[in-house]
Amino acid sequence: MSALVWISGASAGIGAALAAAVPFPDARVIDISRRGGTPNHLKADLSDPADWIRVEDHFTQELAAYDGERVVFIHNAGTITPIGPAGGTDPDAYARAVLLNSAAPQVLGAAFLRASAHLACERHLVMLSSGAAKTAYAGWSSYNAGKAAVEQWVRTVGQEQPVDGCRVIAVAPGVVDTGMQAEIRATDEESFPAVARFHALEESGALTTPEDAAAGIWSLLSRDLPNGSCVDLRDL
Template sequence: MSALVWISGASAGIGAALAAAVPFPDARVIDISRRGGTAEHLRADLADPADWPLVEQQFTKELAEYDGDRAIFIHNAGAVTPIGPAAGVDPTAYTRAALLNSAAPQVLGAAFLRASAHLKCERHLVMLSSGAAKTAYAGWSSYNAGKAAVDHWVRTVGQEQPADGCRVIAVAPGVVDTAMQSEIRATAESDFPSVARFHDLKRTGALTTPESAATGIWSLLTQDLPNGSRVDLRDLT
């Protein structure tokens, strides 16, 4: 069965694992990122609003006459940096993080919903969340707020879908052993007071792999979840 799949941030980490584990043999997979991670790549800096229309234009073009079995957008791109007190980090970097973590998911998610609204095939919009959406960590204000915004956006938009509409969910994958975790552990305690916890998670082997997270995320597409659900993969084990 055919599928058209977009994954933002598929050049590394969970995004790359998602692209490698697409469970549809004939899927066409498109990476949306700055660097590129799949055979098809839409180059876009999702922290720059000037690039957001490029994504919407591709959604619109590719889905206008799409006659496949399913259309999927997994928004995985996000950044925990800059880490530190909101009043102390670089303001330009902070602005980019706020745009990437909070605004881009909403704008791009809405663009996918508009572009796919006329389709009768299976449609899925999956937003990557985090435990940070519920737990406030000093030094992570942009990341915390962005993931909380994703969760609430999904809850709201899920309510807006008709019975045959797009299935919209948010997924917290747990603590995954990616480059982001390396960035976190390299942070000084003065900027991130909880850093010792993340050193302990690495030392004790408590991190999950990107491949395991990807498998868990893909499995949710076959589950009968209420539209607008927020799922933590750790609750499924």
Template sequence: MSSLVWISGASAGIGAALAASVPYDDVRVIDLSRRGGGPAEHFKADLSDPADWARVEQHFREELTGYDGERVVFIHNAGTITPIGPADGVPGDEYTRAVLLNSAAPQVLGRAFLRAIADLTCERHLVMLSSGAAKTAYAGWSSYNAGKAAVEHWVRTVGAEQEERTGGRCRVIAVAPGVVDTAMQSEIRATDERDFPTVGRFHQLKETGALSTPAEAAAGIWSVLNRDLRNGSCVDLRDL
């Protein structure tokens, strides 16, 4: 096995498209998700549950102990837009789950991956999926907006750490794929304007054919790994 790739949320959407289009030969692909059922081997984990973060960390350690392949990649794709609505008007349990999944899980799992690869000498990449929502404050998306902003600043910080402390032992980057025609987009368009005042823009994007496909997004994300980007870069596929 020359490459080992983890993709969180690879059971559907962009994650499944990433798993189906890994551009390496002799590769093992592992999906970290609750449901599984996509094109990759499945490690069952609820990434909104801190207890499962510990299980994923142990899984990383076990799989990478003695690893002698050419490349290790972790693409953290899992996230949720639910619940959509004003922060003071959505269910507390759903909101807590979204904050854990969107904000905390990327940092905790990213740290766990970096710890697990610390002694390896092969090619290593940690890729966090971001969004234009990291920079644009969409009313009704507070947990999602804040989560993506946290991901980008974590990447900037940890990318700098990797460069300064280890000479770039692992390249850490964030990639925003643009607006992609996934189940999340369907959920957004089904939202009442009272909960998401900008919903009309997303109807227009669908009607005008402005959405990219998951396969297009996946191809763009994989291509970023071949670009000469500095550690800690946060890029948008629409700007490349």
């Protein structure tokens, strides 16, 4: 086996495109999601802390005796829901968004680092970020904060890695034509004042395809990037 690859949220959008374009021959690809997008599927709701424990146990079991060339975890799962002012959204949905966007990447990333620490092969941890990590959009408080947390976590953990440690990076793929973008465009201006910008991006043909985003993300594994890098595909 040339690689063991985990992709969270591989049932649709960028995650599904990543799973379809894994560049390593004979790789075993495992989707971590509720619905399942690959033959190898670990069913988990990543907004539920109880399922984080199951994912960590799975990492540990799979990697205990792994002797292949590389291991990769791409954490892609996230949600834009609920959209609207922080004080006016459904509190349960808001709490789930905070857990999925902010806490899950840190907890699962740390779990992957622990489970793979004994390996001498290539190790890659890739976190999906967004331009929203740096640009605040009214109506996206949990999403903005979650992506900012992801980037700061990556910068910090990248500094912690030894020379032969896991390579940890975050990548913003740009504005990609996914179900999340359709959900954004369907939002009213009162909940999301910047919605017209996203309609204009679609109408002008400025959206990136999931396949192009996936190709760009996979290309980062062979680039000479400093550990802890946070990059935007539009800048490369």
